[in-house]
Amino acid sequence: MRAVVLEGVEKSFDGTPACSQINLSINKGEFFTFLGPSGCGKTTLLRLIAGFIAPLSGAVFIDGNDVTNLPPEKRKVGMVFQNYSLFPYLTVSQNIEYGLTIQKKTARERQEIAERYMEMVGLTGFGERKVTELSGGEQQRVALARSLAVEPEVLLLDEPLSNLDARLRDKMRAEIKSLQKRLGITTIFVTHDQTEALTLSDRIAVFNQGRVVQVGTPRQIYDTPHNVFVAGFVGDTNLFRVARSGSTVRLENGMELSVPAGSESGDWLSIRPQNIRISKTPSREPNSFQGQVLERQLNGVSIDYIIELGQTVIRAAELNSFEKEDEFRPGTTVWVTLPEKRLRLLAE
């Protein structure tokens, strides 16, 4: 069952397109993420779904009904805005209770619900404070509590974790996900953070310049990006311009690599850093080359190696395990293997 359907949705501001030909179908109960760089139209599309702005053309359906011409309050959606949009003259409790008043809940019910959601977002005891007396992260949590309190059918979250510190962010991320699962709320989550998108989502739509460039599960997006933009935006990758002849590609530095039979066509070769193997001894495997370690960067869980390979540089990554402590210092000669089945040819 479809919860939200967008058909050919278009929006421009002063003649400049912000969303172009958006066709998306979001299932009931799904955790769906809009992922893309700043300015690619994510907030605009959320506002179109919520009804705060109207599309130039195309239609928005919620629960099978065409809501394109309905005002926001008739759409059964809850939204957490990127800038929170709290009522500054009201207290935390009053902000959270706002939508419950419209739902005609009694004062007692409102108070109970507000307390429950304040606890959930870690703001117990903040009820009487004015929202102007809160930090950015606290305001963000009030906004989240306010939108959840009305238990909407569709929840729209515009970067709701961006102002939180790393620990609180992890906690709230887990909280949002478990709540979403428990209540079965269809959720559209906006972020430019790929890790957040990969960990939370059932499916992701990757946006670039107002268009959807790929829709898929986190695994599909990460493992089989459709083009250079998706490969580079979602996760780290090495990209080389190549010329292909049959099952061989030639890099601009003259290096030749064999690619899997049946590879798509494309002028770019992509390989993720963690799929590159490094060894101190020569390798007889295909696609192996001698190189030299230029730099070693510790990232905590992993170690990145920048390796010079025939007038080009490549980034490889290995798990930072105990045995790896002293391996591959800068200056070390190494053999680098690019396993054939990990190579992907991509179009621009």
Ligand SMILES: Nc1ncnc2c1ncn2[C@@H]1O[C@H](COP(=O)(O)OP(=O)(O)OP(=O)(O)O)[C@@H](O)[C@H]1O
């Ligand atoms: N009210 C407006 N008037 C004019 N231009 C606008 C308006 N709202 C958005 N835009 C433009 O539309 C484009 C998309 O903006 P949008 O806010 O949807 O991007 P975004 O993907 O949410 O970015 P961010 O990650 O920075 O929040 C941008 O170029 C922006 O400048």
Ligand SMILES: [Mg+2]
């Ligand atoms: Mg935005």
